[in-house]
Amino acid sequence: MGEPRKVDLEALKRVLMEHEGHVGVFERVIGFRPASASGYKAVHLMNDLAQCALGGAPQHGGDFLARVIRVDIEDEDNTEAAMRADERFGVAFDRAFPPELGPDRIEALRVAAREVLSFDGGVYQPGTSMCSPLATHRDLLGFEQFRRFGVGRLLADVLPPGGLAKMREHLESDGDPVTRAFRPLLLSAPLVEKQKRNEAVERTPFDRRFGEALTTLMGQPLSKPMMLRTVALGACLGLVLKILGAGREGGRPALLALLNAEEPGPKPLREAAVTSLRRGIDSLDRRVAALVPEHPLAAELMKKASSKSPSVEVPDTRKLETLAASVIPAARAAKSYDDIYWPDDFAVKIGRKAGCVLPKTDRAGWGRHLALSPELVEVLVLMHVSSGQRAMTWSRFWARVREELGVVVGANPNEDIAFLAHAGIENVSDESLADNAEALLAHAVRRGIARRLPDGEAEVGGELS
Incomplete structure (x- = not known):
């Protein structure tokens, strides 16, 4: 064995992430471009998906809405007088807020709009391309920089044509309560698509099943605000599963999900659940390493690293394939270098916000794992049991979730044990x-998602008898 080889981490970053028109290995593996997700929220995901489904956002880019709700921001003149005199939006403001309403009522209405449409602070200064309101209609959409990740494009690509049509139908309808309430703020304009589409990446069998499940969800008889919320939750969960299954056959993960609820007592499956998530990350890394040698810039990894560049040491080798297999874990361990945005970090952050990854912070001292709240169980039911379809037994429902999305909760203990063992998660107690599974069922029954049957089984979906 020769002296260790130093690999330039900046060169590795160029291979793993987009650089000068080259699609990064991460994007090839997970279907979108991971970046720092600290500020990324479900509203950004839905804004992106909406624009991909519609073909862009209104030409004004959400600037009218931004100025209306940013009523008391320092260094911005969004006063009533300034808005009425504005060449671009004066007419629209007069129509939305007739002077006879009076200044107090007008300010109260503007503040109320802010509380609803920018409850998470997602609407920034006009002209900054950071307008992500709670958009129930196409005319409330705005440009926003988080679209560069390509998450909306991925979701639009996995949706079958019927799913995209349903999304467009929802966003072009103005009959829901939220859109009716804010109808004066709807400012129609030609649609503009500002995001360039990169080369298409390969879609997996998991992607197709996930897209079909989202389409089933969009066909449920829900109000539009509730529909958009459930689609957002389902999409966030799907992204987590997509990333953690990217290295496995067909893109399907193998994850044990625990109940996300304040339950007293020990959690005997926590270690197995944590292990299943770690196995997903390990398989992701192996898939990434396998594709590194195919990247156009991969040869740079074999060059001698500059003493001034951040680097990691790996065993010396003359084969790029061998180097790739060792440099990925070495780069992960390089705590002083955080310019590489690992896909699983994105999954954990968006998963915590959606309630499907615990613990909520790393300060808890124990490993991360997949978790399902009763609301997320309801989302999964809506994704797998169509409106008008006969009820499905609890065990069959979870068998289908396992087959399509790679998640088990223990509703079919013997089959679930075999599924987890195949993924390297051993010694799980039936x-x-x-x-x-019983704890999840109890919460699902209390929420009204499931109902127990006289024979001891339970069922989900369908009409109550």
Whole structure:
């Protein structure tokens, strides 16, 4: 064995992430471009998906809405007088807020609009391309920089034509309560698409099943605000599963999900759940390493690293394939270098916000794992049991979730144990699995998602008899 080889981390970053028109290995593996997700929220995901489905956002880019709701921001003149005199939006403002309403009522209405449409602070200064309101209609959409990640494009690509048509139908309808309430703020304009589309990446069997499940969800008889919320939650969960299954056959993960609820007592399956998530990251890394040698810039990794550049040491080798397999874990361990945005970090951050990854912070001292709240169980039911379809038994429902999305909760203990063992998660107790499924069922029954049957089984979906 020769002296260790130093690999330039900046060169590795250029291979893993987009650089000068070259699609990064991460994007090839997970279907979108991971970046720092600290500020990324479900509203950005839905804004992006909406623009991909419609073909862009209104030409004004959300600037009218931004100025209306940013009523008391220092260094911005969004006063009533300034808005009425504005060449670009004066007419629209007069129509939305007739002077006879009076200044107090007008300010109260503007503040109320802010509380609803920018409850998470997602609407920034006009002209900054950071307008992500709660958009129930196409005319409330705005440009925003988070679209560069390509998450909306991925979701639009996995949706079948019927799913995209349903999304467009929802966003072009103005009959829901939220859109009716804010009808005066709807400012129609030609659609503009500002995001360039990169080369298409390969879609997996998981992607197709996930897209079909989202389409089923969009066909449920829900109000539009509730529909958009459930689509956002389902999409966030799907992104987590997509990333953690990217290295496995067909893109399907193998994850044990625990109940996300304040339950007292020990959690005997926590270690197995944590292990299943770690196995997903390990398989992701192996897939990334396998594709590194194919990247146009991969040869730079074999060059001698400059003493002034951040680098990691790996065993010396003359084969790029061998180097790739060792440099990925070495780069992960390089705590002083955080310019590489690992896909699983994105998954954890968006998953925590959606309630499907625990713990909520790393300060808890124990590993991360997939978790399902009763609301997320309801989302999964809506994704897998169509409106008008006969009820599905609890065990069959979870068998289908396992087959399509790679998630188990223990509703089919023997089959779930075999599924997890195949993914390297051994020695899982069938009794603990059954207890986990029962805890989820109890919460689902209380929420009205499931109902128990006289024969001891339970069912989800369908009409109540």
